[in-house]
Amino acid sequence: xxxxxxxxxxxxxxxxxxxxxxxxxxxxxxxxxxxxxxxxxxxxxxxxxxxxxxxxxxxxxxxxxxxxxxxxxxxxxxxxxxxxxxxxxxxxxxxxxxxxxxxxxxxxxxxxxx
Amino acid sequence: xxxxxxxxxxxxxxxxxxxxxxxxxxxxxxxxxxxxxxxxxxxxxxxxxxxxxxxxxxxxxxxxxxxxxxxxxxxxxxxxxxxxxxxxxxxxxxxxxxxxxxxxxxxxxxxxx
Numbered sequence: 001x002x003x004x005x006x007x008x009x010x011x012x013x014x015x016x017x018x019x020x021x022x023x024x025x026x027x028x029x030x031x032x033x034x035x036x037x038x039x040x041x042x043x044x045x046x047x048x049x050x051x052x053x054x055x056x057x058x059x060x061x062x063x064x065x066x067x068x069x070x071x072x073x074x075x076x077x078x079x080x081x082x083x084x085x086x087x088x089x090x091x092x093x094x095x096x097x098x099x100x101x102x103x104x105x106x107x108x109x110x111x112x113x114x
Numbered sequence: 115x116x117x118x119x120x121x122x123x124x125x126x127x128x129x130x131x132x133x134x135x136x137x138x139x140x141x142x143x144x145x146x147x148x149x150x151x152x153x154x155x156x157x158x159x160x161x162x163x164x165x166x167x168x169x170x171x172x173x174x175x176x177x178x179x180x181x182x183x184x185x186x187x188x189x190x191x192x193x194x195x196x197x198x199x200x201x202x203x204x205x206x207x208x209x210x211x212x213x214x215x216x217x218x219x220x221x222x223x224x225x226x227x
Contacts, residue, residue: 004157033214042120042203042219043158056214091157102148103215105157 002026004106006092012112013082021077021109025094032075033095033103034067038088046090049075082113116141118206120218127225133191135221137204140185144206148215149178149189152201161202162189194225 005024013019025032034046045059049069060066064082069075079086089108095101119138127133137147148163164171164178164187171178177190191198201222205215 035217043215043217045214045216048214059214093157102160102163103150103158105150105159107155107157 004092004094004104006090006106006109008109009107010110010112012114015084015113016081018078018080019082019111021079021090021092021111023075023077023092023094023106025073025075025092026104027073029094029096029104030072031095031097031101032069033093034075034077035091035093036061036088037091037108043091046077079111082111084113087111087113116216118204118216118218120204120221122221123219124222125224127191127194127223129194129196129225129227131194131225133189133194133198133223133225135189135202135204135223136186137188137206137218138184138186139206139216141206141208142185143208144216145208147178147180147187147204147206149176150203150205150217152203152220158203191223194223196225196227199223199225 007022032049035043047067048056051072052069064080067077089110091108093103093105095103149161150158151161152158162173162176164180166182175192180187201220203220204218207215
């Protein structure tokens, strides 16, 4: 079946511009996660959704970052006024529930801020 | 308290050898310890996972060893193959509260033919 789909796969943007990253989770998965992976680093938790609500936004690095999820399905991560330090791979994952169900990751969006 | 420390950062093993990656944690509330495998350009994929009620779990050539008292767990890859070359992440969570995984920084494994 279809896995987690992320778009675009690559995004190059100029410093100061806003970007929107999209995630289509696996159908029926209620939990959705955004992680950031910088070169040579581990996965940094950004935000978690259960259905449409985000009980944990603790990982968002600044108020330039926001995310929403509509219809319990598609999620968008928005970065406003991008900075060079925002350059990273943004990974989305979904799971059947929040309680230790395996996370299924998409292939990520590679964001480059010039 | 929320960190998972992973070592080594990189590992080179000959084909047929044993690859060993170690992780340590501090939060005693963690109760689920998965390992993820990531190939270049792909997202991580669940490889194997363990809960603290067992000391070892084996799936094919992959084994997790868990030491609850030492708060350490490790991944052993037996008979390592070039196709195992990837980055491996350990993780931990106290899934009863938030469910978000805390990941180690990863180990880049290269298996030489």
